[in-house]
Amino acid sequence: MNTEKPLVNRVAKSGLITLNLETYFPKEAVIEFDLKDYLYMELILKEKEFRAALKAHDWTQYEGKHLAVHCSSDAIVPTWAYMLVSTYATPYALSITHGNTEIFYATYYQKTLSEINVTQYENQRIVIKGCSNKPVPVAAYTELVRLLQPVAKSIMYGEPCSTVPIYKKK
Numbered sequence: 001m002n003t004e005k006p007l008v009n010r011v012a013k014s015g016l017i018t019l020n021l022e023t024y025f026p027k028e029a030v031i032e033f034d035l036k037d038y039l040y041m042e043l044i045l046k047e048k049e050f051r052a053a054l055k056a057h058d059w060t061q062y063e064g065k066h067l068a069v070h071c072s073s074d075a076i077v078p079t080w081a082y083m084l085v086s087t088y089a090t091p092y093a094l095s096i097t098h099g100n101t102e103i104f105y106a107t108y109y110q111k112t113l114s115e116i117n118v119t120q121y122e123n124q125r126i127v128i129k130g131c132s133n134k135p136v137p138v139a140a141y142t143e144l145v146r147l148l149q150p151v152a153k154s155i156m157y158g159e160p161c162s163t164v165p166i167y168k169k170k
Contacts, residue, residue: 016160017121020129021136021144024112028065028094030101033085035071042073045081054084059092067093068104102137109140113147123153128166130158 036042038053069085071077086096097104126148128141141157148155149167156163 016125016127016156018127018129018160019144020132021109021140022129022132022134024109024140025134025136026066026105026108030066030068030104031062032101033067033069033089035069035077035081035085036073036075039071039073039075039077043075045075045077050081051084054088057088059088062089062093065093066104066108067096068101069096069098070100070103072100102135105135106137106139109137110143113140113143116147118147118151121148122151123169124151125154125156126152127156127158127160127163 035045038045038050040046040049067089069082069089082098089096095104095108097107099107128144145155145166152167153169154165155167157166158164
C-alpha cells in the first residue's frame with residue numbers, strides 16, 4: 001500500500017507576492033563623466049580651456065545612455081561647470097545625474113519606485129527578493145520598504161522559501 005502524499009508546493013500556495021528590484025534596473029548603459037579629466041593638474045578649472053574642451057568633446061557617445069557627472073579629485077569645482085556639462089549632454093543623454101554611478105542608481109530607483117501604485121499591495125504579504133545579480137543599491141530596498149509599509153500586511157526579505165521578517169502590521 002502506497003501511503004506517500006503528493007508533493008505540495010507550499011510556497012506557491014502561501015499567497016506571498018515576490019518583488020524583484022532587478023526588474024526595475026535600467027536597461028540602458030550608465031556612463032560616468034569625470035570632471036577631473038578637464039582640470040589643470042586635476043585641481044584647477046580653467047574656464048577658457050574647459051569650455052573649449054567641452055565644445056570639442058564627442059557628445060554623441062551618450063546618445064540613449066544615462067550620464068553620471070562627477071569629479072573624482074579633491075578639487076573645488078564651481079557649480080556652473082556641472083551645469084555647462086549638462087547643457088552639452090542634454091540633447092543626447094537619457095538622463096543626467098550629479099554624482100557617480102552609485103549615486104545614479106540610488107536616484108534612478110527612488111524616481112522609478114515612486115511611480116509604483118502601492119495600493120495593489122494593500123494587505124498583501126510581500127517578499128522583497130534578495131541576492132541580485134545587478135548592482136541594486138541598498139537605498140532601493142529601504143525606499144521600497146518605506147513605500148510598502150503603510151499598505152502591506154507583512155514585508156519579508158530574501159527568497160520565498162527562506163525569508164527574514166522586516167515588518168508585520170499590528
